[in-house]
Amino acid sequence: MSDSKPIPGSIDELESLLAREDYVSGRALSTALYLALRLGRPILLEGEAGVGKTEVAKALAGCLDRDLIRLQCYEGLDIHQAVYEWNYARQVLEIHLMRDGGNLDRTAAAKELFRREFLIERPLLRALEHDGPAPVLLIDELDRADEEFEGYLLEMLSDFQVTIPELGTVRAPRPPIILITSNRTRELHDALKRRCVYCWIDYPDFEKELRIVETKVPGAGRALSEQATAFVQELRQADLYKKAGVSETLDWVTALVALNDNRVTPERIDQTLGLLLKNQEDIHTVRGDPVRAMLDRAQNRGVRTSYAGQEPANKWATSSKT
Amino acid sequence: MGHLLENLTAFARFLRSLGLAVPAGSTIEAARAAQCINIGKKDDFRLALRAMLVSRAEDLQVFDQAFQAFWKEPSGTSTKLDLRPLGSERRFGEPIVEMESLAGDTGSVVPDQGARVERVEIATYSQREVLRQKDFKSFTAEETAQAIRLLREMRWRPEPRRTKRWVAGRGTSADLRKLLAKFAWREADPTPLPMRLRKTAPRHLVLLCDISGSMERYTRMMLWFACCLAGNLRSVESFVFATRLTRITKKLRGQRGSNPLREIGRLVPDWSGGTCIGDAVRVFNTQWARRIRRNGAVVLLVSDGWDRGDPESLRREVARLQRSCHRLIWLSPLLGDPRYEPLTRGLQAALPHVDNFLPVHNLASLDRLAVHLNTLPQGA
Numbered sequence: 001m002s003d004s005k006p007i008p009g010s011i012d013e014l015e016s017l018l019a020r021e022d023y024v025s026g027r028a029l030s031t032a033l034y035l036a037l038r039l040g041r042p043i044l045l046e047g048e049a050g051v052g053k054t055e056v057a058k059a060l061a062g063c064l065d066r067d068l069i070r071l072q073c074y075e076g077l078d079i080h081q082a083v084y085e086w087n088y089a090r091q092v093l094e095i096h097l098m099r100d101g102g103n104l105d106r107t108a109a110a111k112e113l114f115r116r117e118f119l120i121e122r123p124l125l126r127a128l129e130h131d132g133p134a135p136v137l138l139i140d141e142l143d144r145a146d147e148e149f150e151g152y153l154l155e156m157l158s159d160f161q162v163t164i165p166e167l168g169t170v171r172a173p174r175p176p177i178i179l180i181t182s183n184r185t186r187e188l189h190d191a192l193k194r195r196c197v198y199c200w201i202d203y204p205d206f207e208k209e210l211r212i213v214e215t216k217v218p219g220a221g222r223a224l225s226e227q228a229t230a231f232v233q234e235l236r237q238a239d240l241y242k243k244a245g246v247s248e249t250l251d252w253v254t255a256l257v258a259l260n261d262n263r264v265t266p267e268r269i270d271q272t273l274g275l276l277l278k279n280q281e282d283i284h285t286v287r288g289d290p291v292r293a294m295l296d297r298a299q300n301r302g303v304r305t306s307y308a309g310q311e312p313a314n315k316w317a318t319s320s321k322t
Numbered sequence: 323m324g325h326l327l328e329n330l331t332a333f334a335r336f337l338r339s340l341g342l343a344v345p346a347g348s349t350i351e352a353a354r355a356a357q358c359i360n361i362g363k364k365d366d367f368r369l370a371l372r373a374m375l376v377s378r379a380e381d382l383q384v385f386d387q388a389f390q391a392f393w394k395e396p397s398g399t400s401t402k403l404d405l406r407p408l409g410s411e412r413r414f415g416e417p418i419v420e421m422e423s424l425a426g427d428t429g430s431v432v433p434d435q436g437a438r439v440e441r442v443e444i445a446t447y448s449q450r451e452v453l454r455q456k457d458f459k460s461f462t463a464e465e466t467a468q469a470i471r472l473l474r475e476m477r478w479r480p481e482p483r484r485t486k487r488w489v490a491g492r493g494t495s496a497d498l499r500k501l502l503a504k505f506a507w508r509e510a511d512p513t514p515l516p517m518r519l520r521k522t523a524p525r526h527l528v529l530l531c532d533i534s535g536s537m538e539r540y541t542r543m544m545l546w547f548a549c550c551l552a553g554n555l556r557s558v559e560s561f562v563f564a565t566r567l568t569r570i571t572k573k574l575r576g577q578r579g580s581n582p583l584r585e586i587g588r589l590v591p592d593w594s595g596g597t598c599i600g601d602a603v604r605v606f607n608t609q610w611a612r613r614i615r616r617n618g619a620v621v622l623l624v625s626d627g628w629d630r631g632d633p634e635s636l637r638r639e640v641a642r643l644q645r646s647c648h649r650l651i652w653l654s655p656l657l658g659d660p661r662y663e664p665l666t667r668g669l670q671a672a673l674p675h676v677d678n679f680l681p682v683h684n685l686a687s688l689d690r691l692a693v694h695l696n697t698l699p700q701g702a
Contacts, residue, residue, distance in 0.1 A: 010360070035370055035374065088499070088502055146485065184379070200379045200382055241608055
């Protein structure tokens with residue numbers, strides 16, 4: 001049954017496992033993840049949109065060979081969408097069948113109608129009842145759900161069980177590995193945070209982002225990756241409503257590769273800015289001269305980092321001297 | 323282990339003294355975490371403790387500094403780092419402007435606690451009415467004290483907003499779950515159908531208050547207004563601005579009507595400076611609008627519209643603010659004067675993007691504002 005891998009024995013091991021899944025993890029994230037796994041606690045990942053919070057769950061599920069169950073949160077999400085729902089249509093059908101058969105006994109019918117086969121499992125219940133090794137459960141963008149739902153989650157997070165009034169309490173034989181993400185559009189409740197290991201994921205620095213680009217878009221040449229990454233790093237310094245996330249960087253570099261570019265030009269940036277910035281005002285602000293200025297600064301920075309000798313401590317920097 | 327736990331407890335206490343929210347049980351959890359890792363690697367140790375003890379992004383920096391200071395090698399000499407500012411930096415900004423002048427005479431007439439306020443009686447109905455109609459700017463200290471009392475009596479109950487969550491009730495959608503539950507117990511078809519409707523929640527309010535020089539004679543009353551609003555409603559976010567935006571929500575909370583000016587004065591660096599409304603609204607739009615989840619909020623922008631900034635940028639920011647909120651209401655104390663016309667360039671540019679442009683120059687106008695808020699249409 002279990003061809004899943006055991007939980008890694010050290011932070012370094014976890015980091016290299018994630019790297020094998022093409023996920024470039026920082027030390028802070030690896031440490032927090034490792035502790036969450038070892039202590040059997042949920043992990044709360046916060047950070048701006050597009051820094052790779054959801055990707056962590058995919059990579060973790062991949063490297064531990066677990067199934068990934070995902071619950072996308074939204075305002076108004078309730079237990080019928082998140083945990084379970086009765087299959088009303090089948091229940092009605094069943095009532096009619098019972099009545100036609102002439103044996104509609106009240107107590108029996110009530111029992112008949114709320115059997116397991118009429119139950120529709122939603123992600124949380126699926127994660128608890130999962131066969132085989134404990135799955136990875138991703139509760140995505142919890143800040144979008146309302147406080148009522150957060151309250152409901154508490155039982156699940158601390159005891160790994162949910163209660164269905166008609167059936168009783170369902171307890172997970174093996175607690176799932178729970179990842180919660182939040183974009184911080186609101187502060188999550190303290191009671192929930194207390195149950196979690198916490199990690200804030202920031203925008204990556206140049207070296208890390210370049211490593212991500214090179215891992216995820218292998219088709220892009222070294223020069224293109226370097227220039228594009230340096231430009232995005234500059235772009236994030238600008239005063240904008242919505243900064244470009246790592247996923248935007250990847251989309252953009254992929255687009256540049258698709259357009260057969262091997263270096264970044266101001267004209268091309270203007271044409272493809274919509275892949276990096278998703279806000280009309282922001283695009284308007286940087287299009288044209290600001291883009292040129294940023295590209296200039298980015299290129300100077302590129303020169304600087306290419307003199308890798310300056311930072312011998314950085315393994316990547318020395319290898320980038322090509 | 324024994325020493326570690328002791329040290330961790332001390333460290334947690336230290337963090338709390340710096341203003342971090344470190345729950346009681348987390349020290350033990352942190353000790354467990356420390357056993358899972360190679361404690362000899364100092365950076366891993368720091369990151370592990372951070373994952374266990376910190377739960378807010380804004381605490382990360384303070385934590386790292388505190389960690390540096392606390393877990394350094396015992397070198398014989400005690401730390402030269404002055405740690406006190408670490409805490410005070412978080413709790414309140416540098417006291418730049420002394421608030422005595424602004425609190426003014428009210429300080430003596432309205433003491434910090436309610437006890438003595440009770441004695442400031444407003445004798446008759448007609449006196450009350452005169453006070454209600456009088457412009458804030460010509461208040462005497464005594465009248466201010468009386469007005470504050472009246473202000474406290476006002477009840478703010480904005481029309482709630484409809485959420486996406488369902489509850490049982492006389493709605494337009496059938497509650498299938500309940501229907502089946504009923505069905506199971508009864509033989510006849512259950513009529514009437516159990517119905518459900520969207521749940522309502524308190525409407526969020528955001529108050530952006532101009533405290534620049536030109537607003538000076540109104541600032542005091544407006545802050546009391548903000549204070550009463552925060553005392554009445556749970557979901558109010560308050561900000562003040564002149565040249566920069568300062569969040570005062572937490573200062574107003576728990577004030578229970580004691581003089582808010584002193585506390586806020588410590589926080590705000592730009593009392594009575596020039597105004598740049600566009601910049602302030604921009605900061606709100608970029609840094610706060612998403613953070614405090616005020617979707618469907620009613621935004622009250624209190625300002626006289628005297629603006630030193632660029633009218634075009636003001637227009638852009640106000641337009642964006644309007645698009646991201648439920649209602650944008652501009653409150654101006656100058657509107658109390660019937661001869662006043664909003665002719666400043668900034669105001670001209672911004673007004674097309676404002677839902678309501680209402681006066682706030684006396685108590686009667688605040689009354690009307692309360693009625694207006696209480697009868698706003700629902701919607702998401």
